[in-house]
Amino acid sequence: MSRYQGIYASLIEQYIDFKRNLGYKFKDAESVYYLFDQFTILNGETEIGITKELANKWAVKRPNESDSTCYKRVMYLIQFSSFLNDSGYPSYILRLPKAYKSTFTPYIFSREEMKAIFEASDRLKIDNSMDSAVNVIPAILRMLYGTGIRIGEAVSLKVKDVNLTEKYIIIRQSKNGMERMIPFSDSLADVCRQYRNSLQVLQDPEDYFFVKRNGRRCNPKGIYEWFRKVLWEAGISHGGKRQGPRLHDLRHAFSVHSLTAMAESGLDLYYSLPILSEYLGHQSLEATEKYVRLTSEMYPGLIHDVNSICAYAFPEVDLP
Structure with missing residues (x-):
């Protein structure tokens, strides 16, 4: 039984299979698409095709969410929207936010x-x-x-x-x-x-x-x-x-x-x-x-x- 239950369930699975056939493990993306699947259910989506309203709502930064996590969520939706467009389902493509650059410096052992x-x-x-x-x-x-x-x-x-x-x-x-x-x-x-x-x-x-x-x-x-x-x-x-x-x-x-x-x-x-x-x-x-x-x-x-x-x-x- 598919873990995805919304109207995009089969298309999400097709897209993930497509990326994995190209050699990507796509584990992080799979988790994001599960959240998107639940998001479409909560918003009562009934027609295939991501609207501007839905995309902008998805892109809103959540409480306690890091910039990098928000960036990845938006990026994965942009990729999925492009896939939908190529598959014949007109979808709105968000503008990717400014790239998140980590200030983290690794510890280099002497x-x-x-x-x-x-x-x-x-x-x-x-x-x-x-x-x-x-x-x-x-x-x-x-x-x-x-x-x-x-x-x-x-x-x-x-x-x-x-x-x-x-x-x-x-x-x-x-x-x-x-x-x-x-x-x-x-x-x-x-x-x-x-x-x-x-x-x-x-x-x-x-x-x-x-x-x-x-x-x-x-x-x-x-x-x-x-x-x-x-x-x-x-x-x-x-x-x-x-x-x-x-x-x-x-x-x-x-x-x-x-x-x-x-x-x-x-x-x-x-x-x-x-x-x-x-x-x-x-x-x-x-x-x-x-x-x-x-x-x-x-x-x-x-x-x-x-x-x-x-x-x-x-x-x-x-x-x-």
């Missing part, structure tokens, strides 16, 4: 902080709970920093996706729905082997790579809770909820430190962009370019101050 994080994770004691993820922490934190993958991508890795011999992982469930292969360093491979050797469970290729002591899959929330403990042990202060440092900031640190390492090797930062973009799974270079600004403007010292901590980042590659 090389000393990354070293402290790794050392603190290695000092964690295995507790008596078989449902604990403490055994995973040293390896998964290095995986996040050493490859720049997202925590959701890390916990979704299967045994078959991690090749410790040829040293690469395959990301099959990415944010943008794109499959990609990521090589990693010898040092990261060694840590992952140590983790795998510590497991006392038999696994098939289809089982998850990062599992608790009882063999069950890890979840991002549990990993984040352990990450907070590691930060405390490493002497890195946390600003509180929504302040960070966040687990996702390991991805930002990977990006800045990797650009720094490539710059130190003599590679121009903008020539480095396609390499980093491929690692991160971005759909455009524009999404990656912010790391050039972070590296060259916010943290210029990193350009000239790299040591062995970056061994966890890019593996050595012999260029032709």
Whole structure:
């Protein structure tokens, strides 16, 4: 049974299927269209075709709604209205509001902080709970920093996706729905082997790579809770909820430190962009370019101050 109940139910489903066939995961949009579906029911809509009145009513910013959320709601309605017009249902197309630009600045861990994080994770004691993820922490934190993958991508890795011999992982469930292969360093491979050797469970290729002591899959929330403990042990202060440092900031640190390492090797930062973009799974270079600004403007010292901590980042590659 469809989750959509309004007059646009079948058309919403058609549009979502169309976008997903193009490779988009479209999870956020699906939630927005569910709200729009309920909105049309509450407003008593009986005829297909979005009117100017209905569109303007939808675009009104709601109490306690952020600018970014309102922007996305309007954007998704504009896209759906265009789809309706192309499908033969005349619909009003709103003007997109001024693009919301976040002022958020990610926390970039220094090389000393990354070293402290790794050392603190290695000092964690295995507790008596078989449902604990403490055994995973040293390896998964290095995986996040050493490859720049997202925590959701890390916990979704299967045994078959991690090749410790040829040293690469395959990301099959990415944010943008794109499959990609990521090589990693010898040092990261060694840590992952140590983790795998510590497991006392038999696994098939289809089982998850990062599992608790009882063999069950890890979840991002549990990993984040352990990450907070590691930060405390490493002497890195946390600003509180929504302040960070966040687990996702390991991805930002990977990006800045990797650009720094490539710059130190003599590679121009903008020539480095396609390499980093491929690692991160971005759909455009524009999404990656912010790391050039972070590296060259916010943290210029990193350009000239790299040591062995970056061994966890890019593996050595012999260029032709």
